[in-house]
Amino acid sequence: MSDTTPLIEPRVLKGFRDYPPEKMMPREALIETARRVYRSYGFAPIDTPALEYYDVLAGKGSEETDRQMYQFRDHGDRHVGLRFDLTVPLARFVAQYAHELGMPFKRYHIATVWRGEKNQAGRYREFMQCDFDTVGVRSLASDAEMVLVVSDLMRAIGFERFQIRLNNRKVLNGLLEKFGLRDRAAHVLRAVDKLPKIGAAGVRDELLNVTGISPTAADNVLQLAQLHGSNEQMLTQLAATCRGNELAETGVSELQQVIAWSAAVGVQEPILQLDVAIARGLDYYTGTIIETFLDDLPSIGSVCSGGRYDQLAELFTREQLPGVGASLGLDRLLAAMEELGLAPATHTPADxxxxxxxxxxxxxxxxxxxxxxxxxxxxxxxxxxxxxxxxxxxxxxxxxxxxxxxxxxxxxxxxxxxxxxxxxxxxxxxxxxxxxxxxxxxxxxxxxx
RNA sequence: GUGGUCGUAGCUCAAUUGGUUAGAGCAUUGGAUUGUGGCUCCAAAGGUUGAGGGUUCGAUUCCCUUCGACCACCCCA
The missing domain is CATH 3.40.50.800 (Anticodon-binding domain)
Incomplete structure (x- = not known):
């Protein structure tokens, strides 16, 4: 090359990042920890292609999915997309190999996913998720086990001050049904989910003006979302509120069971906290839902979320394949640790x-x-x-x-x-x-x- | 995707209401120190002021576009 050859500016795409050794060492340490914890519960590793047929990834398809998924035509004019989570590929995977896998199927999957979202601190277009799921088990023992895995994982990473917030979609759906709000469930839950951020008045405002429900219904919802107290107290109150609605009653007893089984090995308050305002994972969760927050940096959001979904693979097979599992947001957690000055001290690779x-x-x-x-x-x-x-x-x-x-x-x-x-x-x-x-x-x- | 704040050396920041050669600390490299790191001292290198265009005698400063970072919304790990 001559001196006059124009140089290419070295740069990376918006929302994408390089990982120099000092970033990669703690990253690998975290991955190693997740792997160790998952394996210790009998989860086995899998991997799937980063690129899949668009319609496999899009599923039912929605505006949101379309906006977030990187998609294009490949050289053979196939419509393809980059995976944006690890649950959809899991659904395809179990539907495709259900007979060979045998149930229950417990797998972990640590891999990169892509979302074409506007980036912010702790929020990137390319990031790594560390998922673990149990497929084919209806027993709530798997739900409780999920809680235990998350708790173990957080401790293994080095966190003591965190909360696993537990809720159940059956309770939410049942109560919304009871309040006559079933048709607006998604909107209501979305508003409720903002409680810690915009406060009770804000949620009420949104319920009335955006969601358009009656003041009585809004107050019912708010009262529910603001339930507080010990897990036991809340269960008692919830049980009273839910009386008469079968779905909600089932939800309460499920919560009770998960809490009891988790407590059997010491995972309880203040780590595990019932929180009726947790409503995320609107798409496919049908039972237990959990979210994990850092006491010292709640603003970064949930670093590990999951739950139970009865129809994991319904888009791909007629077989009933329930799933329960959670996803650790590795990059978000690392961003949090960096901000808190908790980045694990690492030496050179060699001694x-x-x-x-x-x-x-x-x-x-x-x-x-x-x-x-x-x-x-x-x-x-x-x-x-x-x-x-x-x-x-x-x-x-x-x-x-x-x-x-x-x-x-x-x-x-x-x-x-x-x-x-x-x-x-x-x-x-x-x-x-x-x-x-x-x-x-x-x-x-x-x-x- | 919508709205907003901001971009000066690798990093953190200077540079008089637009004024001529854009500075400093830390970091880097070399030397003081040819069998020993951190501390200290000396020196060097490092910039088309994110990029492109416009206004002007003159732009780091003003305007437009674009790229990027961040914030709010949306959504979410």
């Missing part, structure tokens, strides 16, 4: 750096590195012939805990120098077959005993 004193000793450096790796340590050989001071500076900046120094003197004496970066102390170990002395010291220093 020790082997400095290069003399290019003639590179075979020895490679051998030491190989031996360390066999012993379970990560080891990087500094491959560039730079001044030793600069190599130490590199080690320091990258967060290396230890630096190995071997020069002519060490070769002569068959010793290895190891400098512990935190305190600057340097120790000498015999350079023997299995590096056992150095290995046990390193293990101790790195808390790997």
């Amino acid at each position: 020790v750096l082997i400095a290069q004193f003399d290019s003639g000793l590179i075979p020895q450096y490679f051998q030491i590195a190989r031996d360390l790796r066999r012993l379970g340590f990560g080891a990087e050989v500094f491959t560039d012939a730079r001044k030793i001071g600069q190599q130490f500076k590199y080690a320091d900046r990258r967060g290396y805990r230890a630096v190995i120094v071997v020069g002519a003197d060490e070769v002569a004496s068959r010793k290895i120098q190891v400098k512990w970066m935190a305190d600057g102390k340097q120790l000498e170990f015999p350079w023997d077959e299995n590096l056992s002395e150095m290995a046990s010291w390193l293990r101790k220093q790195l808390n790997r005993e």
Whole structure:
């Protein structure tokens, strides 16, 4: 290329981001944690194509879906789209392979999804979801298990101050039916959902003016949404309110059951809180619904939402395939952790750096590195012939805990120098077959005993 | 998708109601320091003021367009 060739400006699309090492390390750590927790409950991994037929992803289709989904014609003129969540692909997947999978089918799926939305802090056009779902189980034990997974996951990530808010669509739908608002359920629930944001007066206002329901009905709804107290108190009150409507009564007993089973292993207030104002996931949820909020940053929204849907795959098969599961918003959670200064402290991928004193000793450096790796340590050989001071500076900046120094003197004496970066102390170990002395010291220093 | 605020070095910010050569701190690179990082000192590099057009003798400053970030709505992880 000549100097006059116009340069291409390096840039990324709106709502898309690069992940340098310092962003990627905590990201991978989080993914690893999610994977570990999911597996510990017996969920198995799957993956599906990022690109699918448009009509598979669009489902019933709506203005909103159309607006959010990236879609285009491929080279064979097929109408295709990028997945915008992991639940629709799951529905297609279980419908397609139901017979081979066997029920119950428990899967987790950690993958990127795309939405053509206007971006904001913690809200991107490309982001990662960490879903887990149980398909083919009607028992509420799976609902309770979902709560336990979320609770375990949040703790494993390092959060103590969070709330899992629990609700049930049957309660909401039953009561709306009772109030004669069934036909306007979506609007009413949407208004209710804004309670924490715009307050009771705001919700009432929206119910009256936007949704157009009667003042009596609005007050009924508001009174319901503002129920508060202990889970037990709320259940009692709810039961009274729901009396006479079969659907709502079922919902209350479901809530009761989920709360009781979760409590059996200690997941209860204040972590698990009944909240009648939680109404999201309007599309397909039919029973239990949960949302997870951070006590220290509620404004970022739910970082983990889920629930039960009776007709997961109804668009793809006549078989009845109920599902229950939740989705961790990895990128949103990371954005929250960043804002709260909770980004997990990560060091370099490797444990020790082997400095290069003399290019003639590179075979020895490679051998030491190989031996360390066999012993379970990560080891990087500094491959560039730079001044030793600069190599130490590199080690320091990258967060290396230890630096190995071997020069002519060490070769002569068959010793290895190891400098512990935190305190600057340097120790000498015999350079023997299995590096056992150095290995046990390193293990101790790195808390790997 | 609708409405709004904002874009100056990699980052955080300066630059007199439009005035000539756009500065500083941190970060980066090199040196002081040819077997040892952080601290200190010296130096260098880094900018078509997001981009394009317009008004003007003159634009970082004013106007339009566009790209991007953020905020509210919509929706949602």
